[in-house]
Amino acid sequence: MIAGGIVSKPSISERLKAVWHSLTKLEDTPHAIALGAALGVGWNFIPSLGVGPVLSIVSAKLFGASGIAAVTANLGTGFFIPLLYSLNLATGRGLTGNWPGGPAVEQELSGSIVESVEGIELVLETPSRFFGLSRIAGVGMDFVLGSLVNAVVFGIVLYILFMTPVFIRNLSRRFSKKNTDQAAEAATKKQA
DSSP states (O other): OEETTEEOOOOHHHHHHHHHHHHHTOSSOHHHHHHHHHHHHHHHHSOOTTOHHHHHHHHHHHTTOOHHHHHHHHHHTGGGHHHHHHHHHHHHHHHHTOOOOHHHHHHHHHHHHHHHHHTHHHHHHOTHHHHOHHHHHTTHHHHHHHHHHHHHHHHHHHHHHHTSHHHHHHHHHHHHHHHHHHHHHHHHHHHO
């Protein structure tokens, strides 16, 4: 984006729209794209220490999903990782009952969320500051449990979102046009 001769970075909503549009334009089945996107985003919940895009592609191929959809969703939503990690810790603590009381929770979560939101640019420039093993190791089992639960839950929600009728209709139009063209071509060859 260029505004007054100054190059500005796209907003978060513009980034998400770009990811959505790139995923809906992929040439694959709706199931493969939806599953690939779900796996890609799911890996953002799990500390993968920089190899999340590779793990997204490998897991997509193992499950018969679109590797391109997986890596696109993984990289396209990567700037949310600090916020997702905060959610992991909150989910894990809620599930294990290790939830600190009152002001401690508010202070810890608000600090983490503020750091996530204000530090989006810093995350994009120096991600190792946020995703180092020492930072992850300090939170323990609550974080690990929360990351696994959130990866599965958000993966399922994203899969359902992508399998909505609008998404299926958009993709099926492309496939039905191809099938119609192929059927017409086959009929022409049969008549000849």
